[in-house]
Amino acid sequence: CRISRARVIIEIAFGRLKGRFRCLLKRMDYIDVEDSVRVIVACFILHNICELHREDFQEQWLDEVNDPVPGMVNNGNENRESEVIRDALMRYFCNN
Numbered sequence: 001c002r003i004s005r006a007r008v009i010i011e012i013a014f015g016r017l018k019g020r021f022r023c024l025l026k027r028m029d030y031i032d033v034e035d036s037v038r039v040i041v042a043c044f045i046l047h048n049i050c051e052l053h054r055e056d057f058q059e060q061w062l063d064e065v066n067d068p069v070p071g072m073v074n075n076g077n078e079n080r081e082s083e084v085i086r087d088a089l090m091r092y093f094c095n096n
Helices: 002-020 033-052 061-066 077-095
Strands: none
Touching: 002 033, 002 061, 002 077
8 A cells, every 4th residue: 555655765764864863762752842843853854965966874873763762662552553553544544
């Protein structure tokens, strides 16, 4: 389905973005909402510039992106519940 393929592409792009800019891996409690939006947009722009210029991307940067967030408790139910919701939405959009 097109939505599923698009989701995979977006997940890869966000993974690369977070790998390149590790400040996106943690909460930004130290700045206000407007400034955090500016930081995120700046990361988007810089990331796109790096991608356009084919700057090296170190695959080990993704290791930290894929690690669970320190201090976050995950009993496994969240992932399964998220998958169920995502799959239901995917089926809905693929069939309609």
